[in-house]
Amino acid sequence: MILESLGVENYMDEHMNSTNYLLRLMKYKTPQSSENEMGLSSHTDKSNITILYQNQVNGLQDLTKHGQWINVDLTPDTFIVLIGYSLHAWTNGRIHLPYHRVLMRGNETRYSVALFSTSKDGYTIKAPEELVDEDHHLVFKPYNHLEFLTFSYTEESLQCESALKTYCGV
């Protein structure tokens, strides 16, 4: 759907062939006091796409473009889809990369399950030429996904505002 909306659905096979999947189950402790507690600090995902499902306990927050944290309160049986670094870079920055976090409140245990679709280790992420033009200059130089992952755990990466821009921003 995303590739179609950008008119690059002809890359679907390449995309599918370069993708791996990782399923992760998370359990968040209930806060020790009546104060809210950070369950997972602010971050962006390193996936192409993350699909999230949670039990009835809300807590996910999303950072708006205006810098405000908003609650993503989900009704039962709702899935949430987040865009990660790889797809953000591959689409030449056309799709917003959302910062998100989990803030725990109340006294119920929160469970969530996340399916991350990630680029295969040796894959080079390069925006297709169809997405680069006069109005959309290249935002990121082509980069090796595994090498970027290695960089993303370094002190330099943790200190900077955008690991991806620092690593391969044009």
Ligand SMILES: O=C(O)CCC(=O)C(=O)O
């Ligand atoms: O548990 C959640 O709702 C969010 C999990 C998450 O953002 C992550 O694992 O990257």
Ligand SMILES: [Fe+2]
């Ligand atoms: Fe995340």
